[in-house]
Amino acid sequence: MPSRxxxxFDAAAAIVTCILSGDMREARSIAFSSDTMHADMILVLASALAAGHTAESWRESLLAAYLEDDS
Incomplete structure (x- = not known):
């Protein structure tokens, strides 16, 4: 039996895979599924995201995303 x-991890990986494939409907379905461990999933995603950034590159990415949303 898989651990929590x-x-x-599997749910987080599936969500990212769906997003990269352009299937936002399935990504949302997984994200909002009642059988998904949301807090744990968020930590997995945040850890993966953090692994690809320095503090400075993270600030730059956040600013770029913020400015893009305002467009």
């Missing part, structure tokens, strides 16, 4: 962490 394994399930959260």
């Amino acid at each position: 962490q394994d399930e959260a």
Whole structure:
């Protein structure tokens, strides 16, 4: 039986895979599924995101995303 962490990792990976494939409907379906460990899943996603950034590159990415949303 998979652990809670394994399930959260699998769900997070599936969401990212769907987003990269352009399937936002399925990504949302997984994200809002009642059987997903939301807090654990958020930590998995945040950890993966943080691994690809320095503090400075993260600030730049956030600013770029903020400015893009305002367009």
